[in-house]
Amino acid sequence: MPNAIPPFTLRQLRYLAALEDTEHFREAAESCGISQPSLSVQIKTLEEALGQTLVERGRGPVRLTLAGREVSRRGREMLDAAQGILDLSVTLQSGLAGTIRMGTSATLGPYLMPHVVADLHRSHPDLRLYIREATPRDLMRQINDGHHDLILTQLPVPGAAFEVARLFREPILAVLPSDHPLAEREGLDNPDLADQTVLTLSQNYALHDQISALCSETGAFLSRDYEGTSLDALRQMAAMGMGLTFLPALYVRSEIDARAAGDVVTRPFRGRRFSRSIGLVWRKNSGAGVAYSRLASAIRDTARRFPELVIEG
DSSP states (O other): OOOSSOSSOHHHHHHHHHHHHHSSHHHHHHHHTSOHHHHHHHHHHHHHHHTSOOEEOSSSSOEEOHHHHHHHHHHHHHHHHHHHHHHHHHHHHHSOOEEEEEEEETTTHHHHHHHHHHHHHHHOTTEEEEEEEEOHHHHHHHHHTTSOSEEEEESOOOOSSEEEEEEEEEEEEEEEETTSGGGGSSSBOGGGGTTOEEEEEOTTSHHHHHHHHHHHHHTOEEEEEEEESSHHHHHHHHHTTSOEEEEEHHHIIIIIITTOOSSEEEEOBGGGTOEEEEEEEEEGGGSOHHHHHHHHHHHHHHHTTOTTSEEOO
């Protein structure tokens, strides 16, 4: 069985490539910054490790054997790849590059990330984001298991093993049928929710817990018969008169204000003080905290274009 670790070094491959380029031991040694005897020893050591004669030795220019030329060709590919790793490391230390696996909540990602990705493509062309949506509870399990490098989710998150970069606070607006009696008001407050039926997402979403607590506080009735599986489902059920609901501002901007369908209306609640905190989360031992902090800054820069968001961090 072949050894798992190659019996040669990248430095030896570099010496062989230099010898092929210069066709002279002394000139090759000078180009590599070592003495001629040292280069000769390293080439000989490489030949012994591979069990192949790589260099034709004799008078005149130095030429590589057939095996030498093939080893040199493949060695150059390895040297290029190694340099690429070094370049990537430098880029990651000073900026954003490579492929980052990001998980995001389905109640947030579709309405924010297209704008973020477009901005990052212009500012960091060497960066690639691989984005997958999941519920907040699944996101925490997946980042624990190493399926994501970081996640974009509602805060807070449990556990001391994570680094959190707060990004912004997103208002949550009341959404009700356009013919609902409360639609005549400019804004809603706690007394307005008393005895109202409120629709929300399933318990897999952090938004469920937030709205459930609000219903307990205000005396609203949290519907258990119809738990939406998406923000669109909640909007549609509200439009059908099944109750009112609460939806995040970025969703409202994208799917209600932009479409102007007229089947529902949105109203600020508690003078726009009802909101959720959004952050970027990664494992503390990831070793990429500098790059992820820069990504958090880039997301904040994009978020500043939306006046309804309150930037944090």
